[in-house]
Amino acid sequence: MTVHAQIAAPSAPSPIAVPVPATAEVATTAAAPAAPTPKELRTMFASFPTGVTAVAALVDGAPVGLAANSFTSVSLEPALVSVCADLKSSTWPILRSRPRLGISILAAEHEQACLRLASRSGDRFADLDFRSSADGAVFIERASAWIECSLEAQYPAGDHEILVLRVHDIGADPDVTPLVFHRSAFRDLSRRE
Secondary structure, three states, rough: OOOOOOOOOOOOOOOOOOOOOOOOOOOOOOOOOOOOOOHHHHHOOOOOEEOOEEEEEOOEEEOOOEEOOOOEEOOOEEEEEEEEEEEOOHHHHHHOOOOOOEEEEEHHHHHHHHHHHHHOOOOOOOOOOOEEOOOOOEEEEOOOEEEEEEEEEEEEEEOOOEOOOEEEEEEOOOOOOOEEHHHHHEOOOOOOO
């Protein structure tokens, strides 16, 4: 729920004009700093803790998926969420055409599953329990929450695409601790560190 409050600023006296001597020099602006490097950006982005999701669907009867930590809610009406996909991903072009996608908000127990889903080779679903919907969305079992969705829109954004997804069905288990990624490491919110 969003609460909007209007706060009245206290009335202040009118500003007083201060004359500037005719001989005053005008300060010049310093050169803009260089743009941050990708490594510097990664380090800074690591300061923001994020949840970790799996985005997956059945393709020819087999699960195909990827890991994404760029998940966010977008809108309540209509129900929309978003994730970002790397342009270098070989998985997103396969998932893009699926009628339904499953987003699983991974649980603390899913560290290894997340690493496999983020890998560029091997069987990403090896030893991973999953289920699928009638429309082919794939969900990781024991996730803290899940969302069945379809691609609503996609927008180019630098080296990624922003994917806006329409929500069709949801579920959550409040007793399952989510997996969190912070400072380039997985964190378990149920443990004190």
